[in-house]
Amino acid sequence: MARRVFVMAAAAVLAACASKEPQPPPATAAVSAAPVPPPPKSGLDLTGFDRGVRPQDDLYRFAGGGWLARTEIPADRSNYGSFIILDDQAKEEVRGLIVAAAQQPNRTPGSDAQKVGDYYNAYMDTTRVESLGLAPLHAELARIDAIATPRDVARYIGYSQRLGVAQPFAWFSTADKKDSGVYLGQVYQNGLTMPDRDYYLNPEDKYAAFRAKFAEYVEQMLARAGERNAKSAAARIAALETRLANYQWTKVQNRDPVKTYNPMTLPEYQKLAPNFDWLAFFDGLGAPVQKQNFYQPSFIKGVGQLVKTVPVSDWRLYFKFQLLDDYAPYLSAQFADLEFDFHGRTLNGVKEQKPRWRLALESMDGNMGELLGKQFVEKYFPPEAKQRMLGIVGNLLKAMDQSMDGLEWMGPETRAEAKKKLSKITVKIGYPDKWRDYSAFVVKGDDLVGNVLRGQEFEARRQIARSGGPVDKGEWLMNPQQVNAYYLSSSNEITFPAAILRPPFFDLGADDAVNYGGIGSVIGHEISHGFDDSGRQFDGDGNLRDWWSAEDGAKFKQRADALVKQYAACTVLDNRPLNGELTLGENIGDLSGMAIALKGYRLSLAGKPAPEIDGFTGEQRFFLGWAQVWRRKYRDEELLKRLLTDPHSPSEFRSNVPASNIDAFYEAFEVKPTDRLYRPPEQRVRIW
Numbered sequence: 001m002a003r004r005v006f007v008m009a010a011a012a013v014l015a016a017c018a019s020k021e022p023q024p025p026p027a028t029a030a031v032s033a034a035p036v037p038p039p040p041k042s043g044l045d046l047t048g049f050d051r052g053v054r055p056q057d058d059l060y061r062f063a064g065g066g067w068l069a070r071t072e073i074p075a076d077r078s079n080y081g082s083f084i085i086l087d088d089q090a091k092e093e094v095r096g097l098i099v100a101a102a103q104q105p106n107r108t109p110g111s112d113a114q115k116v117g118d119y120y121n122a123y124m125d126t127t128r129v130e131s132l133g134l135a136p137l138h139a140e141l142a143r144i145d146a147i148a149t150p151r152d153v154a155r156y157i158g159y160s161q162r163l164g165v166a167q168p169f170a171w172f173s174t175a176d177k178k179d180s181g182v183y184l185g186q187v188y189q190n191g192l193t194m195p196d197r198d199y200y201l202n203p204e205d206k207y208a209a210f211r212a213k214f215a216e217y218v219e220q221m222l223a224r225a226g227e228r229n230a231k232s233a234a235a236r237i238a239a240l241e242t243r244l245a246n247y248q249w250t251k252v253q254n255r256d257p258v259k260t261y262n263p264m265t266l267p268e269y270q271k272l273a274p275n276f277d278w279l280a281f282f283d284g285l286g287a288p289v290q291k292q293n294f295y296q297p298s299f300i301k302g303v304g305q306l307v308k309t310v311p312v313s314d315w316r317l318y319f320k321f322q323l324l325d326d327y328a329p330y331l332s333a334q335f336a337d338l339e340f341d342f343h344g345r346t347l348n349g350v351k352e353q354k355p356r357w358r359l360a361l362e363s364m365d366g367n368m369g370e371l372l373g374k375q376f377v378e379k380y381f382p383p384e385a386k387q388r389m390l391g392i393v394g395n396l397l398k399a400m401d402q403s404m405d406g407l408e409w410m411g412p413e414t415r416a417e418a419k420k421k422l423s424k425i426t427v428k429i430g431y432p433d434k435w436r437d438y439s440a441f442v443v444k445g446d447d448l449v450g451n452v453l454r455g456q457e458f459e460a461r462r463q464i465a466r467s468g469g470p471v472d473k474g475e476w477l478m479n480p481q482q483v484n485a486y487y488l489s490s491s492n493e494i495t496f497p498a499a500i501l502r503p504p505f506f507d508l509g510a511d512d513a514v515n516y517g518g519i520g521s522v523i524g525h526e527i528s529h530g531f532d533d534s535g536r537q538f539d540g541d542g543n544l545r546d547w548w549s550a551e552d553g554a555k556f557k558q559r560a561d562a563l564v565k566q567y568a569a570c571t572v573l574d575n576r577p578l579n580g581e582l583t584l585g586e587n588i589g590d591l592s593g594m595a596i597a598l599k600g601y602r603l604s605l606a607g608k609p610a611p612e613i614d615g616f617t618g619e620q621r622f623f624l625g626w627a628q629v630w631r632r633k634y635r636d637e638e639l640l641k642r643l644l645t646d647p648h649s650p651s652e653f654r655s656n657v658p659a660s661n662i663d664a665f666y667e668a669f670e671v672k673p674t675d676r677l678y679r680p681p682e683q684r685v686r687i688w
């Protein structure tokens with residue numbers, strides 16, 4: 001579903017939203033006999049190492065080569081690694097909670113248990129889903145059939161936001177980038193079925209093949225829904241999407257917070273897209289006309305043109321297909337299987353659909369995530385974890401502050417502003433202080449599609465209602481059961497959901513070095529997002545404001561450009577280079593995050609020497625802790641997609657490139673000029 005993805009467009013996350021499967025046994029600590037105190041546990045999973053590789057040549061494979069060699073990507077996954085293994089664990093735990101709710105007799109209507117149990121039961125009742133076929137969408141399809149004029153088209157685009165379909169652009173409300181205490185309506189380009197505009201426009205054979213499969217998919221979906229001229233309809237839909245792709249901005253352009261900040265009042269956006277009936281749009285959305293920000297004005301101008309020139313009958317076909325494509329997973333197998341075949345198999349290389357209970361959980365995460373999260377943390381998040389995390393975060397913030405003092409490239413005014421911003425960072429750990437109120441969300445035990453529709457409407461209403469009002473600084477953009485983390489520039493906050501606070505990221509029972517290398521670097525990564533090429537353009541109160549001296553800005557850019565080149569020199573899949581500009585913010589996060597975490601680790605030692613554990617020094621374990629977090633395998637289709645769409649570099653480079661820029665890595669492992677990860681000192685990039 002589109003909406004959450006777009007809301008997340010405002011935040012920098014640790015990893016592309018992951019999916020899930022069965023977990024390996026937890027690494028067991030050495031068992032010791034009676035009174036002798038056990039040796040400290042390192043937190044390293046040595047069984048996954050490859051001792052045939054030298055860390056100086058390839059840290060990633062030294063710490064993960066054994067795991068890579070013995071692990072196969074499960075058939076229902078596009079990629080597999082630490083994030084997904086932890087997600088599997090959290091999903092199993094949440095499943096237990098849900099099944100318990102679903103089996104409770106006499107659940108009070110409207111209670112959390114009723115909502116959770118009935119959503120799950122409706123999802124799992126495949127007999128009913130099969131018997132209904134397309135019937136649950138009949139009313140929505142009839143609504144599309146009634147579209148007769150360009151004004152109706154605009155009204156429906158507004159209305160489609162409430163279904164979570166949101167085509168050809170998405171509307172949502174987030175903090176105003178220049179007035180961060182107020183929610184502002186936001187318009188973001190959308191409208192494509194395939195993952196990126198390149199899938200429509202790139203002349204390479206690979207993409208031409210995707211386009212051919214896409215046309216087939218659209219045709220079959222429409223045919224199954226009873227469309228008579230499905231082949232020509234599919235051609236018209238593909239043509240419309242291609243025109244939208246042409247108007248779309250690239251993902252690199254979309255990273256620019258200044259160019260994507262274009263707040264306008266009604267007369268202004270009426271002038272921008274005069275052929276688009278904005279009053280009808282707001283009528284369909286169910287929101288008062290308001291000032292809003294247009295991320296990509298030229299795209300909206302293009303949509304206005306298309307609403308004027310493309311026949312209304314084509315728009316009807318397009319809307320029908322978009323609705324089917326988004327809701328097929330909740331329909332009978334002939335629709336759900338077809339949707340998986342294209343989106344799962346063709347686009348991501350996945351071999352098999354996930355078990356239905358997992359699909360149910362993913363849908364529930366999207367529509368009632370905090371209801372599940374509340375129960376999850378009560379049972380699975382130990383309060384001690386929060387305490388130890390606060391200690392690590394404290395050391396990281398202190399380390400970043402000290403690091404700013406030592407930056408030879410930064411002048412005193414910019415430094416003072418940077419330190420002020422750092423001191424204003426808000427830290428959120430585990431779960432929100434105040435849970436979302438789902439009382440207005442109606443869930444029925446026999447109405448899967450209705451539950452999803454109402455869930456989307458519930459979320460849309462929440463966003464509409466808050467628009468123009470004060471920002472809720474306590475809001476979380478991720479669920480506690482999600483294995484990820486984020487920095488949000490508009491509130492200058494870093495957030496770590498409960499489910500990532502586990503090994504290999506964080507191990508309550510282990511020595512500090514690996515914890516600082518793992519979760520410490522993650523914390524440093526999120527802090528650094530406040531100071532990456534995009535985040536640095538916001539101040540400590542979350543407002544887009546240039547607080548840099550021209551000279552310091554230029555010096556920052558010089559360093560960032562060097563990092564762009566380093567990553568652009570990395571290749572995957574038959575020599576395809578990484579996009580160093582698309583991944584720049586995340587790469588700065590990784591490099592600076594690790595550098596700061598290392599300083600934080602040194603602070604934690606308070607002058608005492610680190611013990612040697614498992615044959616490694618403290619600083620060696622720090623680097624290995626980071627590397628083992630990134631164990632991950634990708635299917636080719638998935639990796640190809642990520643090269644175009646994922647602002648994060650592939651895991652191997654997240655592990656190796658930052659290390660190769662940090663002097664302490666050279667000292668820890670005695671890296672020599674003949675080693676593969678060696679960079680001459682003058683080529684090492686240090687930003688924060």
Ligand SMILES: [Zn+2]
Pocket residue numbers: 012013014015525526529586589
């Ligand atoms: Zn990030």
